Amino acid sequence: EADIYQTPRYLVIGTGKKITLECSQTMGHDKMYWYQQDPGMELHLIHYSYGVNSTEKGDLSSESTVSRIRTEHFPLTLESARPSHTSQYLCASQTGDYGYTFGSGTRLTVV
């Protein structure tokens, strides 16, 4: 049973719309991450957070933004979606050296 939840699983949306991808974890982990995954490509870190009110950009430049108001919640927002944003977005959390726990991902299609 997953302890990190992402919604929606699939989203098809028109260009220019604002969207928020939800990510929540029930494990009390301080560190959370957003990765972008394109088919046949590696995962790229786009945002991470070490705790409440802490957010940083990752290695891959992204037009999305994130917030961390509560430990358990790490949503990702796109103010104006474009077809180039079509991808799978994976959320993960981590504590200590136990590795990452990943959510099931959100597959976003912008038409």
Place this chain on the structure above:
Amino acid sequence: AQSVTQLGSHVSVSEGALVLLRCNYSSSVPPYLFWYVQYPNQGLQLLLKYTSAATLVKGINGFEAEFKKSETSFHLTKPSAHMSDAAEYFCAVSDTPNTDKLIFGTGTRLQVFP
């Protein structure tokens, strides 16, 4: 900068055959290495990790990997493939003890034929 290279985007084996998925790393500091598995329409699940203890690491589902510093490799193996092993496998590296901000390879898709 740390990086991992996974040789072979697709690997096909027969059920019962040896599975060998290759991963080479590049790191300027002692690396921490991981293998993850991704089943269709799911997130990634940790298979095993190397954090500078034993060089032969055993993971879940019968998988294991051996850290070879001289070859800068961390190949994943399983003696006998099962149909349920069909999935995408990712190698990842971190240069921090708390395994922060993992860098992933491009993945290898494993197919298992009956």
